[in-house]
Amino acid sequence: xxxxxxxxxxxxxLFLIFPLAIVLAVSLDPGSYIxxxxxxxxxxxxxxxxxxxxxxxxxxxxxxxxxxxxxxAAVVAVPAALxxxxxxxxxxxxxxxxxxxxTVPWIVYGLALLFFWSAIGWNLSIWTLILGHTTIAIPxxxxxxxxxxxxxxxxxxxxxxxxxxxxxxxxxxxxxPYIRGGVLAGVSFAFIVSFTNIxxxxxxxxxxxxxxxxxIFNYMINNFEPIVAAISVVQVALILVALFFARKFISLERx
Amino acid sequence: MSQLADLKLVDITKSYGAAPVVxxxxxxxAAGEFISLLGPxxxxxxxxxxxxxxxxxxxxxxxxxxxxxxxxxxxxxxxxGMVFQSYALxxxxxxxxxxxxxxxMRRCPQAQIGKRVQEVAELVRIGHLLERQPRELSGGxxxxxxxxxxxxxxxxxxxxxxxxxxxxxxxxxxxxxxxxTLLKRLGMTTIFVTHDQDEALSMSDRVAVxxxxxxxxxxxxxxxYDQPATRFVADFIGKANFIGGRVAGWSEGxxxxxxxxxxxxxxxxxxxxxxxxxxxVRPENMRLxxxxxxxxxxxEAVVVxxxxxxxxxxxxxxxxxxxxxxxxxxxxxxxxxxxxxxxLTAGWSCQDSILFDAAGRRVA
Amino acid sequence: xxxxxxxxxxxxxxxxxxxxxxxxxxxxEVDALTIAKYRQFLTSAYYLKTLGYTLLMGVVVAxxxxxAAYPVAYYMAxxxxxxxxxxxxxxxxxxxxxxxxxxxxxxxxxxxxxxFNALLMNTGVIDEPLQLLYNWxxxxxxxxxxxxxxxxxxxxxxxxxxDPSLERAARILGANRRQAFTLVLLPLSMEGVSAGFxxxxxQTCGAFVLPLLLGGQGFTFLPVSVWEQLNVSADRTFxxxxxxVLIVISLVVMVxxxxxxxxxxxx
Numbered sequence: 001x002x003x004x005x006x007x008x009x010x011x012x013x014l015f016l017i018f019p020l021a022i023v024l025a026v027s028l029d030p031g032s033y034i035x036x037x038x039x040x041x042x043x044x045x046x047x048x049x050x051x052x053x054x055x056x057x058x059x060x061x062x063x064x065x066x067x068x069x070x071x072x073a074a075v076v077a078v079p080a081a082l083x084x085x086x087x088x089x090x091x092x093x094x095x096x097x098x099x100x101x102x103t104v105p106w107i108v109y110g111l112a113l114l115f116f117w118s119a120i121g122w123n124l125s126i127w128t129l130i131l132g133h134t135t136i137a138i139p140x141x142x143x144x145x146x147x148x149x150x151x152x153x154x155x156x157x158x159x160x161x162x163x164x165x166x167x168x169x170x171x172x173x174x175x176x177p178y179i180r181g182g183v184l185a186g187v188s189f190a191f192i193v194s195f196t197n198i199x200x201x202x203x204x205x206x207x208x209x210x211x212x213x214x215x216i217f218n219y220m221i222n223n224f225e226p227i228v229a230a231i232s233v234v235q236v237a238l239i240l241v242a243l244f245f246a247r248k249f250i251s252l253e254r255x
Numbered sequence: 256m257s258q259l260a261d262l263k264l265v266d267i268t269k270s271y272g273a274a275p276v277v278x279x280x281x282x283x284x285a286a287g288e289f290i291s292l293l294g295p296x297x298x299x300x301x302x303x304x305x306x307x308x309x310x311x312x313x314x315x316x317x318x319x320x321x322x323x324x325x326x327x328x329x330x331x332x333x334x335x336g337m338v339f340q341s342y343a344l345x346x347x348x349x350x351x352x353x354x355x356x357x358x359x360m361r362r363c364p365q366a367q368i369g370k371r372v373q374e375v376a377e378l379v380r381i382g383h384l385l386e387r388q389p390r391e392l393s394g395g396x397x398x399x400x401x402x403x404x405x406x407x408x409x410x411x412x413x414x415x416x417x418x419x420x421x422x423x424x425x426x427x428x429x430x431x432x433x434x435x436t437l438l439k440r441l442g443m444t445t446i447f448v449t450h451d452q453d454e455a456l457s458m459s460d461r462v463a464v465x466x467x468x469x470x471x472x473x474x475x476x477x478x479x480y481d482q483p484a485t486r487f488v489a490d491f492i493g494k495a496n497f498i499g500g501r502v503a504g505w506s507e508g509x510x511x512x513x514x515x516x517x518x519x520x521x522x523x524x525x526x527x528x529x530x531x532x533x534x535x536v537r538p539e540n541m542r543l544x545x546x547x548x549x550x551x552x553x554x555e556a557v558v559v560x561x562x563x564x565x566x567x568x569x570x571x572x573x574x575x576x577x578x579x580x581x582x583x584x585x586x587x588x589x590x591x592x593x594x595x596x597x598x599l600t601a602g603w604s605c606q607d608s609i610l611f612d613a614a615g616r617r618v619a
Numbered sequence: 620x621x622x623x624x625x626x627x628x629x630x631x632x633x634x635x636x637x638x639x640x641x642x643x644x645x646x647x648e649v650d651a652l653t654i655a656k657y658r659q660f661l662t663s664a665y666y667l668k669t670l671g672y673t674l675l676m677g678v679v680v681a682x683x684x685x686x687a688a689y690p691v692a693y694y695m696a697x698x699x700x701x702x703x704x705x706x707x708x709x710x711x712x713x714x715x716x717x718x719x720x721x722x723x724x725x726x727x728x729x730x731x732x733x734x735f736n737a738l739l740m741n742t743g744v745i746d747e748p749l750q751l752l753y754n755w756x757x758x759x760x761x762x763x764x765x766x767x768x769x770x771x772x773x774x775x776x777x778x779x780x781x782d783p784s785l786e787r788a789a790r791i792l793g794a795n796r797r798q799a800f801t802l803v804l805l806p807l808s809m810e811g812v813s814a815g816f817x818x819x820x821x822q823t824c825g826a827f828v829l830p831l832l833l834g835g836q837g838f839t840f841l842p843v844s845v846w847e848q849l850n851v852s853a854d855r856t857f858x859x860x861x862x863x864v865l866i867v868i869s870l871v872v873m874v875x876x877x878x879x880x881x882x883x884x885x886x
Contacts, residue, residue, distance in 0.1 A: 005690055005693070005694055006694070008690050008691075009690065009691055009694045009706070012687065012690075012691050012767075013706060013709050015764070016709055016710065016712060016713060016764065016767060017709065017712065018724075018728070019720075019721060019723075019724025019725050019727075019728055019764065020712065020713075020716055020720055020721070020724055022724050022727045022728055022734055023720050023723050023724045023727065026723075026727055104825075104866060104869050105821070105824065105825020105826075105827075105842060105865050105869060106825060106827070107825060107827045107842045107846065107865075108825070108842075108865045108866055108869075192714070192715050195717070196715070196716070196717030196718065196719075198717075198718050198719070198827070198828050199825075199827050199828070199842075202846075213717055213718070213719055216719045217719065217828065220719070220722070220723065220832060221832075228719075228723060229723060229727075232717075232719045232720040232723055233720070235717060235719065235720070236715075236716050236717070236720055239715050239716070239717070240715075243715065308787075308791055309790075309791070310787055310790070329790075329795070330787070330790040330791050331790050331791070331792075331793045331794055331795050333791070335791060336791070336792075337787075337788070337791045339784040339787065339788060340784070341782055341784050343782055343784035343785050343787065343788035344788075345785060345788070345789075345803055346807065347803075347806050347807055356789070356792050356794075357792035357793055360792055360793030360794050360798070361793055404788075404792070405792075408792065408793070414791075
């Protein structure tokens with residue numbers, strides 16, 4: 001590996017992290033203005049933010065929506081993945097269609113969601129939010145699950161069947177454990193997508209079901225204070241915790 | 256015949272960090288010679304080849320081609336052709352373009368390229384495949400393309416890295432013969448890496464048997480087989496029997512060894528120090544002795560296993576100390592056909608024995 | 620089995636229903652009016668400019684990201700160092716961290732009171748803070764930052780599949796490092812590069828938060844316009860129409876991608 005390449009890779013790593021490190025630095029600035037270099041060093045905003053009702057509610061909502069949508073997405077996507085694997089002929093087309101949420105810009109999707117709910121007369125609530133997030137989450141779980149299923153030797157299920165397992169039992173005792181790692185990876189990804197999502201949530205949130213990223217977004221548009229940085233960092237921290245547990249599951253699966 | 260060796264390795268070593276992989280290799284290859292580097296995986300043979308090609312530089316030592324140092328040169332500046340284990344045919348070019356690549360790199364004029372590609376393709380009998388894509392070819396055909404690609408640039412050295420590994424047995428044997436004939440015709444100096452001793456022995460002028468980063472012995476196949484220099488070589492090449500014991504004495508060119516199976520003798524030029532040693536004999540040199548028959552070396556044994564191969568019979572014998580030796584009997588010596596469980600005497604002549612000392616070196 | 624049917628019909632259904640909810644006017648307006656909106660769009664220089672800028676931005680970001688990410692992908696695919704594991708987690712961070720933190724980060728880096736200006740002023744290079752933010756450059760840089768991993772992933776995947784001996788074969792045949800790259804590696808990795816290119820292009824054209832917050836007032840970008848139409852002008856139908864345009868762009872890109880995929884499967 002030429003030295004120049006290694007240096008470049010190191011620099012690009014720096015490029016990737018730098019803005020995030022800056023935010024961290026700013027969040028610890030007790031001054032009321034976002035300025036660099038920071039005027040001080042205190043966790044003031046981290047403590048203050050818990051007094052803010054909107055923020056606290058937003059965190060709750062985001063967690064609820066995140067977990068529910070990724071869970072529902074998994075329940076829907078796993079059987080779908082199995083279905084796709086089973087039918088080889090039409091599978092590619094259906095597969096592409098089910099992945100389409102990937103290519104449609106989220107902002108368009110959010111707008112469409114808004115129109116959809118009003119067209120069928122539902123009021124915006126946390127459920128409309130969850131359903132919206134689930135739909136964008138499904139492709140993530142689906143893609144990973146299909147990829148893992150493709151690596152599974154077909155004889156595994158046959159072996160189970162020949163030993164007396166019914167299709168359902170074969171699924172639970174053989175297929176499911178095999179894909180578990182992949183599914184969990186997809187679910188954690190879906191969780192992250194939901195938790196950080198702005199464009200879709202933007203159109204379907206109200207004061208009641210506001211999510212964390214939207215709360216931050218509103219803040220950023222209106223006031224530019226360090227508290228925003230602190231809340232962002234908390235958002236990231238929550239994601240990291242989720243990621244951490246997800247990786248644990250995956251490495252458990254590998255071993 | 257040129258005086259210059261086409262390739263000379265002088266005390267080459269290679270370590271990755273603290274781990275030494277090649278620990279001092281010296282080798283001299285004459286023009287037109289076919290040399291194999293033979294050994295188990297991890298012995299350093301591929302690393303050595305990689306250094307000759309230029310993809311790694313030696314930690315110390317020199318590599319010379321016709322007395323010019325090349326060990327610090329980049330691979331593209333060395334005049335070597337290489338055939339890789341995976342053939343490494345460029346998938347986005349057809350056969351003709353693959354073969355022409357080296358010529359293009361050497362700025363060979365377009366008019367000449369076509370002609371030379373055609374010639375070399377016919378040499379390896381793929382002239383009819385020039386328009387095909389590599390993925391449309393069989394393993395054997397891909398191999399030939401790889402060879403053509405390396406030969407068309409008329410290199411000083413040809414390097415082959417286990418080129419037949421991916422082919423089935425019959426194809427492999429056919430290709431081995433074909434390759435050998437072709438290279439001899441071209442007078443191409445060749446370095447061939449393999450772990451398959453049959454391959455190495457049948458194709459090479461000389462074989463370098465490698466183990467743990469050093470060359471245990473370089474010699475012609477016959478010498479390697481009949482006069483292995485170390486215990487490793489004796490064991491690696493062909494089949495071997497080793498019977499351990501202690502040096503007991505010496506007289507008139509023969510040393511005697513005290514073993515649990517009896518006293519054995521082997522040739523030795525001079526007296527030996529006392530100590531542990533092993534007597535080595537090849538299975539095909541052993542005979543099952545009839546009553547009253549004599550031999551220089553005799554051991555009592557029980558037949559444990561027999562396997563009949565048509566042209567020969569393989570008999571596994573167990574000695575008094577429960578160690579096992581192998582005897583390979585030709586069909587002609589049919590008289591004593593052994594049955595499992597039978598007690599008999601196996602014997603062989605002193606000339607067929609070799610003594611190895613405690614360090615694994617042959618006793619001259 | 621029922622599950623399966625439900626499984627992939629559901630998102631498909633929702634998506635299709637969405638698009639029905641989406642046509643300019645959701646069925647309540649007369650056709651004539653809806654076409655009028657389209658005409659308004661097509662004849663408006665402002666909106667055509669917006670469309671043009673959006674597509675241009677997509678291409679620029681995709682090209683820049685491709686160039687920036689390729690060496691990283693090469694390193695990840697070929698290096699045996701243990702750092703690659705760490706690095707792959709790193710490339711995910713912009714994604715996982717969310718738009719907020721990223722935008723904030725770039726705002727702080729590039730703002731008048733931000734990092735770069737502070738650095739340059741303190742070292743005496745400049746006297747007045749530079750206007751680094753609220754222009755094209757800042758949006759492009761931030762978008763490259765966000766889409767970086769989307770480019771690294773497919774390129775790395777393709778590079779991994781390429782037999783490492785191929786480069787060596789080229790070298791021993793006389794090609795120097797540069798030639799081995801351009802004549803062998805690059806053509807073979809094009810698949811991955813184009814896959815990444817498409818993804819980054821789409822992400823950029825659909826990007827909303829970054830251009831809005833980093834682009835400033837005069838910045839014209841299609842997804843931002845959609846939002847503006849909705850929130851600022853309260854013109855739902857126009858917003859809907861603009862988003863249809865976006866969908867059309869995405870569909871075109873998706874069709875192209877499917878074509879490329881099909882070719883690959885055949886090959």
